[in-house]
Amino acid sequence: MTLTMAARLVEAVLFAAEGPLMPQEIARHAGLEESVLPHLTALADHYEGRGIELVERGGRWHFQTAADLSYILRREREEPRKLSRAAVETLAIIAYHEPVSRAEIEAIRGVAVAKGTLDVLMEAGWIRPAGRREVPGRPLIYATTNDFLSHFGLSSRRDLPGIDDLRAAGLLDPIDLAMEAMESQSLLEKDEDED
């Protein structure tokens, strides 16, 4: 089907919209003076029987995945969860120093590591127990996994920037020491709470 410029604009506006739109809104976004309703019904017909459908609900229009194909979609709309600051730091230390024990992570971070932090990283599939350190107490030591490398787009751990690279990239600047100190203080408190 060849579309007119107006219909193309309507299609693009609907596609890029944050949510369902009323015809007047579509016209405004598309910069059209004319009524967009004919374009909407033409497009809806065109998408009939396709993987995507154009639907109208209470006067607002939007594209959605065809109802009969909805099984490919996420059932429960679980939010992707952002890794906590403590977890990112712990992961970074394991990646740079592996294999390391929990006590060693704490020594580097200068803050206690909650048990839950390591659990989260293990659940994410990014770290694994890698045996025990042959010192008194035989503490468990941790290392990163292949999933870790692929998630972060690294071909090997050697791809991680070194200290000099971090400094040059401006990542070693104590941006605001007071802020940092406060932040690590609250991390400490939080970690202790988690225990």
Next chain:
Amino acid sequence: MTLTMAARLVEAVLFAAEGPLMPQEIARHAGLEESVLPHLTALADHYEGRGIELVERGGRWHFQTAADLSYILRREREEPRKLSRAAVETLAIIAYHEPVSRAEIEAIRGVAVAKGTLDVLMEAGWIRPAGRREVPGRPLIYATTNDFLSHFGLSSRRDLPGIDDLRAAGLLDPIDLAMEAMESQSLLEKDEDED
């Protein structure tokens, strides 16, 4: 156009995806055993000249609004991140020379890479550390990402504007190499003169 069930599934998967997908991922989500490439090219053809287009960037596929409609759609949007001149040049050098070390970037620009330049590009997700150069000091080298390709609408690095001309003109070679080439060229000419 009536689509086969497989093509409908591919269309729906691409539509519902949160980011560009590789053909294998599409097949997995769609539950298809067969190769999805024929469906992808057929869909891309079908969307030609429409308000939405199906594009391939670095081996990953996604829908986006048609580029020629940008003059209408762009007005309402805010400009994405504004890069400093230094950051633009650094990004260009990494893209056209990748993988490239910081020292090599500095050799081309004639100034030190300011702190925060690589940082900004990494935060944008456009560059990544790509291993180390096996020379003394083992400097970290940088390359562009798939997000870089998607953002700038490039199917691959071969699509970088003018890269073939630049390469043919030797402008992507280090200066020492260019000097050597010129010397051997002039020697050759001299030999011919003598003949």
Next chain:
Amino acid sequence: MSDETTSDTPLDVNALLGDADWAEPVRRAPGEAVLTVSVESWEGPLDLLLALARTQKVDLREISILALVEQYLRFIEEAAELRLELAADYLVMAAWLAYLKSGLLLPKEAQPDPSPEELALRLHLRLQRLEAMREAGARLMARDRIGRDVFIRPAPEGLHRPKAIVWQASLYDLIQAYGQIKARTAPRIHVVARRLVMTLDEAIERVSQLIGVQIEWADLLSFLPAHADPQLRRSALASSFVATLELARLGRIEIRQEETFAPLYLKATAGSSETRT
């Protein structure tokens, strides 16, 4: 072509700045044609050289390096006259270019090694490479960019995933976190402006040694370094006073004072010099 542009082309600073959209605006006081452009407008001498090369208005492959050298040296001279701050690397480049110029003007057989032609060619290649990347950057930025020219679905439904929870963190998050740990926990080197002080240990050492040869009561002030800087003397007095108290506590010396704020007198307790060491 390059011959036309050599030497006598006047340096049109305004045209130069007009071309450079990224340069700092030229500020002019009313009725006064004074150039007040900061050299910070250029990112280093190579950048300035490229801007100057553009004023030759020819293909970069055909610019005259000799003319360019003269343009640069004239610019630096003018900047000096206008008393602009010039960073060291601009002056280093000026010196190098002056050397290059004298080399280029020498008769061929007298030219040093590496030949000035080779150096000029290298400079030429550097400028071409920088210009090429600058143009490439501009063309890259002008492409149809996601979020500006073309748009993707802002809130897709998302696809079914095998894992229940999808933990998110980027490589940038990871290395930034490591940088911050390092910045936070690395022993910080505080460079404290040097202050002349006498530490308590030094004072105890010094008073112990001096008291060994004092048989009579001696004023505390006589234990201080005689020709010291006033600042050091103050520090020495404080440390020596505390040292005195410490030595008295150890029973190695005796202290006597007539009244409050009166001079302090000390002497070694009998036999203390033998018990030392």
